[in-house]
Amino acid sequence: MxxxxxxxxxxxxxxxxxxxxxxxxxxxxxxxxxxxxxxxxxxxxxxxxxxxxxxxxxxxxxxxxxxxxxxxxxxxxxxxxxxxxxxxxxxxxxxxxxxxxxxxxxxxxxxxxxxxxxxxxxxxxVGHRILTHLLLSPNPHSHLSRVIPSCTPDELSTTLPLAAAAGDAITVAALIAAGANPNARSAGRKSSLSLAVSAGSLDSVKALIDAGATDRPFYEAAAGNRTDLIFIMLGKFAPGNISWADAVDNEGRTPVHAAAENGCVEALRLCFTIGGGDADLADARGWTPLHYAAAAGHLKAAELIIGYSGFDPRGALTREGQGKRRTPLELAVEKGNDHLYELLRPYGRVIRAARGVGGELGPAVKEAGGVEERDQNGWTALHVAAFKGRMDAVKQLVEGGADLEAVDNDGYTPLKCAVEAGNAEVALWLISCGARGGVKGFLMATGGGGGVPPSMKESCTALVSAALC
Known part of the structure; x- marks a missing residue:
């Protein structure tokens, strides 16, 4: 026995x-x-x-x-x-x-x-408290099938956001199957779907949507650059049929702001192309998407926003009180994002095109109604193109009526800019078109140095001096 x-x-x-x-x-x-x-x-x-x-x-x-x-x-x-x-x-x-x-x-x-x-x-x-403990443990699925039946639907619903936030698709599916409300929210009023999207759990998102979750947290998906989750949430809606990217949160921010702040270029492009997103919309603080990209130092995102903007967004000011009204450029400088300086300088569309960063020059000139735009330093588009050595742009601007002798705030003409940069071909072509504008005194006062290799600048200086004799 x-x-x-x-x-x-x-x-x-x-x-x-x-x-x-x-x-x-x-x-x-x-x-x-x-x-x-x-x-x-x-x-x-x-x-x-x-x-x-x-x-x-x-x-x-x-x-x-x-x-x-x-x-x-x-x-x-x-x-x-x-x-x-x-x-x-x-x-x-x-x-x-x-x-x-x-x-x-x-x-x-x-x-x-x-x-x-x-x-x-x-x-x-068993019970709700034990279920919560399991979800926080290293092996949450060990007794899940035994503990879930001991909880009421309301208790399961309060646990669902915790599983969604952990990206635990197995538990999310089990809780829903046992009666949890797919629209359950956390103590902080975040929906289960929003938490699953923030966790990046594709299977959790699918399970919640299939179960009837009604909200669509595109903001969180854009912040994580999860274009796949955006398409899942769009579901039966054909791209472009709903303007999901202009939905604002309680602080006036849209998915465009979220993608810009996090440098999520793919999500940002999706916001503009099929989401109806506004590249110029300011939030409650007056921050546009470009402000967010500039403060975070995201060059590619900033370029994309400027390209889709309905006007030049670089002059937009925040609304944070007197003394705190800042442009995107000022935010970038404040945060040490010097690599954005050239992009965010407040010059016009023709000048941007002359620099090679703002699309085709011809359409820009046509839209602006001329070629005489000036930036904050007094440079015209011809100054810019000459300094950059962009011969095609220089010819197009001169043929379009650009002033060969225009001077900037420091008295520089386009010809002086070309010589300073060592762009001999551009300088000689400008001279052939009649440019003279005080360049002889400049040549006598300067030799090598500056930001241009001395040999290049000296060669250009010699060629221009000979051409002017």
Whole structure:
């Protein structure tokens, strides 16, 4: 004989409620026909659990007794791995047919008593608090299928945002299947779908949308450059049929702002091409998408925003009070993003085209109605093209009526700019067109140096001097 009693449960489920007395019932049955069996119950951690009516009992032949395992009120569940278990010990008592608790305790204390270890019954803690604990553990799926049925739909719904934020698609699907509301929100009022998108969990997003989640957090998807999630959220809507990229949050920001701030070029382009996004829309602080890209130092995003802007966005000012009204250029300088300086300088479209960063020169001249735009330093487009050595642009501007002798704030003509930059071909062509403009004095005062290799500048100076003689 290897057992005197049997446990009529493979495990005991104890529904944990914080700061409340929690109980679970189980039954022990005697396997002996002829005499009573004494049983003693304990747990692997006796300090946490008690038994009712008592931890010892006398079971008549072939009878059974119902016990309660009791967890006294506690704020935190006594979770351990492996789980706690009830240990069942038994012994034959041929001379006892009735005994009180004290007598049985003394009986089991006898050192020579032959004791059987009949059963080990795991204690499985269930309930909403345990579900939350599982989701925060390294192995959240270990008892998920057992714990979820112990929770109400409302409890499952409060847990869903936690699983979504963790990007745990398995748990998200299990909670929804058990009755969780796919539109459930976190304590911070974030929707489950928004949290899943922020976590970048494609399967979680699909599960929530298939279950009926109604919000569409395009802002979070754009902030993470997740164009795949944007298309999933668009669903049956054909691209361009809804203006999703102009939806504002409580601070007036759109997905365009989010993509610009994070340098998400693919998402930004999608906002403009199929999302109806406005490249010039300012948020509650007066920050346009270009302000965000400039402050964060995202050159490619800034170039894209300028290309899709309906006007020159570089002159836009924030609305943060007197003394804090800043342009995108000022934000870039403040944050040390010097690589954006040239792009954000506030010159016009013709000047940008002359620099080679603002599209074709011809359409820009036509739209501006002429070639005499000036930047803050007094440079015209011809100054810019001459300094950059862009011969095609120089010829196009001169043929379009550009003033050969226009001077900037420092008295420089386009010819002086070409010589200063060592662009001999441009300088000689300007001279052939009649440019002279004080360049002789400039040639006498300068030799090599500056930002141009001395040999290049000296060669250009020599050629121009000869051409002017």
């Amino acid at each position: 290897d057992r005197l009693v049997s446990a009529e449960a493979a495990e005991v489920e104890l529904n944990f409620l914080p700061s409340k007395r929690c109980t679970a019932t189980f039954k022990i049955r005697s396997l002996i026909h002829t005499m009573p069996v004494a049983v003693q119950l304990t747990t692997t951690r006796p300090c946490f659990y008690a038994f009712s009516p008592a931890a010892v009992a006398l079971i008549p032949p072939l009878s059974s007794i119902v016990f309660d395992v009791v967890l006294p009120p506690t704020a935190a569940p006594p979770i351990t791995s492996p789980p706690d278990a009830i240990l069942v010990r038994s012994a034959l008592v041929p001379t006892l047919h009735h005994a009180d608790t004290g007598t049985l305790l003394r009986f089991f204390s006898r050192p020579t008593l032959p004791v059987f270890r009949d059963a080990t019954i795991p204690i499985l803690l």
